[in-house]
Amino acid sequence: MEHKNSDINFTMDTSCKICKRSDCLVHRNSAILFNTSKPQTSTILKCKKGQQFIIEGAPVNGLFFIKSGTVKVFRTGINGREQIVRFAKPCEIIGHRGFGTQEYYSIGAIALQDTQLHYFSKEHLRESLMENPKFTYDMMLFYANELNRSENKVKSISQMTVRERVIDTLLYINRKFGDLNGFLNLPLSRKEYADYAGTTEEQVIRVFSALKKEELITAKGKKIGIKDLQRLKKEINDHNYFLDT
DNA sequence: CCATTAAATTCAA
DNA sequence: TTGAATTTAATGG
Numbered sequence: 430m431e432h433k434n435s436d437i438n439f440t441m442d443t444s445c446k447i448c449k450r451s452d453c454l455v456h457r458n459s460a461i462l463f464n465t466s467k468p469q470t471s472t473i474l475k476c477k478k479g480q481q482f483i484i485e486g487a488p489v490n491g492l493f494f495i496k497s498g499t500v501k502v503f504r505t506g507i508n509g510r511e512q513i514v515r516f517a518k519p520c521e522i523i524g525h526r527g528f529g530t531q532e533y534y535s536i537g538a539i540a541l542q543d544t545q546l547h548y549f550s551k552e553h554l555r556e557s558l559m560e561n562p563k564f565t566y567d568m569m570l571f572y573a574n575e576l577n578r579s580e581n582k583v584k585s586i587s588q589m590t591v592r593e594r595v596i597d598t599l600l601y602i603n604r605k606f607g608d609l610n611g612f613l614n615l616p617l618s619r620k621e622y623a624d625y626a627g628t629t630e631e632q633v634i635r636v637f638s639a640l641k642k643e644e645l646i647t648a649k650g651k652k653i654g655i656k657d658l659q660r661l662k663k664e665i666n667d668h669n670y671f672l673d674t
Numbered sequence: 675c676c677a678t679t680a681a682a683t684t685c686a687a
Numbered sequence: 688t689t690g691a692a693t694t695t696a697a698t699g700g
Contacts, residue, residue, distance in 0.1 A: 631675085
């Protein structure tokens with residue numbers, strides 16, 4: 430909740446050197462995004478673990494693309510409760526909802542690990558979008574995907590039981606971040622699972638304990654291992670089915 | 675929700 | 688690399 434916003438480090442970069450994926454929006458459109466003939470192309474923002482780089486209510490000046498690391502995007506509710514909207518990994522966009530119409534961010538974003546972000550100004554993006562239909566189309570697909578996911582999330586929160594929501598969260602993390610040596614490749618606190626699933630830390634801990642007893646998962650601190658993916662999937666597929674990345 | 679204990683992580687020597 | 692200090696997990700009221 431209470432994260433310090435200390436020295437943020439800006440450096441210039443003219444290309445996306447790390448990511449070489451053909452399905453990466455930044456890489457696929459790097460010629461446009463890193464157009465060297467334009468003065469202000471991109472900036473790299475380096476965030477340390479736990480650093481907040483988008484503050485709710487701050488003015489929107491541009492968009493962030495994750496170059497490396499992971500990020501949680503959240504919104505704070507009325508009672509100070511944190512609702513995690515999504516977890517984001519490299520090649521994803523952050524802060525896009527505020528782009529265009531909104532003046533201020535309605536979400537906050539915090540680096541879960543040391544993270545590098547490409548930052549593009551509104552002006553540069555506007556020009557790139559106007560000039561390049563392919564880039565615009567890629568962006569549109571991203572928006573459509575996000576909308577779909579967000580609609581599904583509304584359903585899951587309002588209609589699923591706590592247990593189902595926790596399982597759903599585990600499957601989401603598994604789908605999106607995969608596993609490493611049998612453990613989910615993203616260390617999260619129980620509080621963070623709770624904030625995504627829309628419950629409390631205690632509930633998550635209790636569901637985890639039950640799942641461990643049923644031999645569906647294993648847990649060693651923040652390392653959560655999925656033991657029986659099929660049975661977990663089956664349990665929520667009775668009510669829900671959705672894909673996302 | 676809060677208090678207690680156990681467990682895990684961090685950090686600095 | 689270790690272990691003391693701090694943070695986080697788990698359980699029961």
